[in-house]
Amino acid sequence: MSALLDAYGNILGLLLALLCLGLIILFVATGRNKPGRNLREIPAFQRFRREVGLAVESGKRLHISLGHGGINEIPAGSALVGLTMLDRCARAASISDRPPVATSGDPLLAILSQDTLRGTYHDLNAERLYDPSSGRLSGLTPLSFTAGAIPVIHDEQISANILAGHFGGEVALLTEAGERSGSLTVGGSDNITAQAVLYASAQEPLIGEELYAGGAYLGAGSIHAASLRMQDILRWLLIALILIGALFKLFTGGG
């Protein structure tokens, strides 16, 4: 089996990507993914949506922290989800005088956060809201990034923080800052250590793949709901394959 995977691993990867692509297109086309339909409740997103409304009413800001993972590395997936959430927050808060602020620990990510905000305000014909300093590089190492993001939480009248991206254990310092400033903290990461820390310290943690459902839950469009459905199907497929593999190993005596 391992020899087969070594020989055809690349082709299998391509087939998996094509399968994912096919499923997303199928679910978008068949319209089985009406926004909000068939989505289980995730308390973190419910509370965050409520907090966005309250932030607009009370004239406070939202803070989206995108982590310190590079966009050209494996953690890019979680950072892309963070950018989608930034877009949704900017749209929701566009009637407010205080646009959301994004912090990141990677220069490319900081530029992308500025581009995301600029694109969103352009779509809404609200270019006056765009401020380049709303997408900030707060530091270049994990701890300097955290140290740079903490003052944003304390000093900029933040009502809710969403931590969506690649973090390490130091994310606890951000959640603690949120706790002390009395703002809500919703947090998810691709890193297992950060997930454990967020479970203990964030008011609303996002565990495992819940972070990647952010776009679908915040109404980012049918393609997000379709890709979430694709993830659900593939997860069951993988579970079935793992069980079959375990049973096969059990009955054939390993190897």
Add this chain to the structure above:
Amino acid sequence: MKTIFSLINVVIAIAAGALVFLGYVFPDLLGGMRAILLQWAIILAAFALLVGILNLMQAHWRKVTTKQPKAVYSLVVLASLVATLLVTALSGPAGKWSLWIYNNLQVPIEISLLAVLAIVLAYAAARLMRRRMTWYTGMFLVTVLLVLLSTAPLYLIGEVSLLNSLHSLIVDILAVAGARGLLLGVALGTIAAGLRVLMGADRPYGG
């Protein structure tokens, strides 16, 4: 005009993404193209670093000039940044004075932040019991305590074989199984996020 630029952005992003992906699948055919595109990406990332540092300086400079609360910290950041730039430019990245700054300023400050982190985590665990006392929370905290107790010999008691066995069970089997499950979900989410960019549905690049 803006629409045309947006369209060009999308076409470039999708074409570059697809070529890099296919370069991994067909290394003999498209491996060279993938390597060239990745080299360009590295050059762009280096340039982005300069832009990012300017952005950082701009944000702190604005804080200082508009006399916002705690602007003195921004002044410290700016002064440190300029001083480090000058020292590194004069003595080189691996020069004596650059390393002095790294070893005597950055490392101790980051280590002290890590020390604060240990306290913050202990406090967060205690607060978790008050905030969200469910079965899962109880299991989480009991597991943390068991792993902490079994990581090193206990004071005056030494090693406890039951704790060692529990440690192996938790760390080598249960934690690994759980982490793999979470990582599978993360991997599927990453594939979905990547495909949305490749399809042009998510355009974080100003499309």
